[in-house]
Amino acid sequence: MANLRIDSHVHSLRFKPGLLKQEEEWSYAALQEKIYTTHPWDNSPTLLKDMDYNHIDKAIISSAFNMRNEMIRRQVQKHPDKFIGLCWHPETTRKTYADGARFSAEAAAEEMDEFLQYPEFVGIGEMLLLPDPDIHIPAEENFKKLFPTMEVARRHKAPILFHTGWIAYPAVRLRVADPTWIDDLALLYPDVPIIIGHSGVQAGWYTTFPEIALMVAARHKNVYLETSQATFDQIERAYLDPHIGPKKILFGSDYGASIGYTRVGDKTFATTNVPPTYLPDHFGWNLRQIDKIEMSEDDRNLILGLNAKKLFGI
Secondary structure (H helix, E strand, O other), X not given: OOOOOEEEEEOOEEOOOOOOOOOOOOOHHHHHHHHHHOOOEEOHHHHHHHHXXXXXXXXXXXXXXXXXXXXHHHHHHHOOOOEEEEEOOHHHHHHHHHOOOOOOHHHHHHHHHHXXXXXXXXXXXXXXXXXXXXXXXXXXXXXXXXXXXXXXXXXXXXXXXXXXXXXXXXXXOHHXXXXXXXXXXXXXXXXXXXXXXXXXXXXXXXXXXXXXXXXXXXXXXXXXXXXXXXXXXXXXXXXXXXXXXXXXXXXXXXXOOOOEEEEEOXXXXXXXXXXXXXXXXXXXXXXXXXXXXXXXXXXXXXXXXXXXXHHOOO
């Protein structure tokens, strides 16, 4: 077992949409609407139990959707030996989705700038690569709305985690999840540590985005791969790539995410085709992928914890 296990991608807040009780069809579109119109609840007691069972020493708590920075901050304050926080812009996003307001890149950046001043937060995430949900905005114009956030990350010397890879939520359309955009960001902001969340995977057996994620990580010294939902052979390719290797891979599980795991042929993949009605064993599945790879214990220690310790300044 690794000397230190740090999960670089965990969600400690969840939602109770009540779709089944209300006899509504359970789809990701319906779930997304409920998430943006209801308040999250604190799932940290269950998270701590699952961390203990899986020997996870620390969790990098990431925000997303309508998850609240102030709630994550309180969790970190209560469990500073277990939790480290990432912030993002839930108020700006909630107003855009739930209230129909225009997305403001400047307001989003200001929201994160405020919370990065607190010691409970060490970075930004989980961000989308096209932050404005308005599909009518040209992609290049939408992409530029990330620049105020990147300037905040640069000023605070804060790592930033991006979601990549297909998922069934309507807000995360394919172009939003394409790690190709990170190649541009890494060129524009070579001094900002950028983490490719899910290593381009997220939804199973498709291989286009994982291949792009590998190429982007191989091209840039400031780009890292986070492993949640990546299968062992995808992680192994990054591990054996001389331009990536064990020092640029971070263990992550996406604990708390509403995804499941599906057997296709002789392998099991993460999938979002059918939302699960339970909290899957994210820690166990993702740890098993790394356990399958033959590597030195020194390299395993880097991937499972020491890289995150260094990157996030733990």
